[in-house]
Amino acid sequence: MAFEQLKLEISSLFTQMQNEPEDKHEIYLALREKLGQLKATGMPLPEDLVRLEHELEAEFSSEQRKRE
Incomplete structure (x- = not known):
């Protein structure tokens, strides 16, 4: 997939x-x-997207732990 399409x-x-x-x-x-x-x-x-990915991952992991 082309870079522009991914963007x-x-x-x-x-x-x-x-x-x-x-x-x-x-x-x-x-x-x-x-x-x-x-x-x-x-x-x-892009660092901002990587940071967003990590923040969302942490949020979902936290929610998962609360449910357990």
Whole structure:
């Protein structure tokens, strides 16, 4: 997948996150997938997106621990 296409898809994820915050987990999974694709191209990962991925991961891990 072309770099520009990945950027568009990541941008779409942000729009989705703003419009549908209840679907954060699905968006997080899609973001992880897109970052993985970007990494596979050898392109550097945007630090803000990596940070967002880590923040969401920590949030979901915390929620999981609370349920257990």
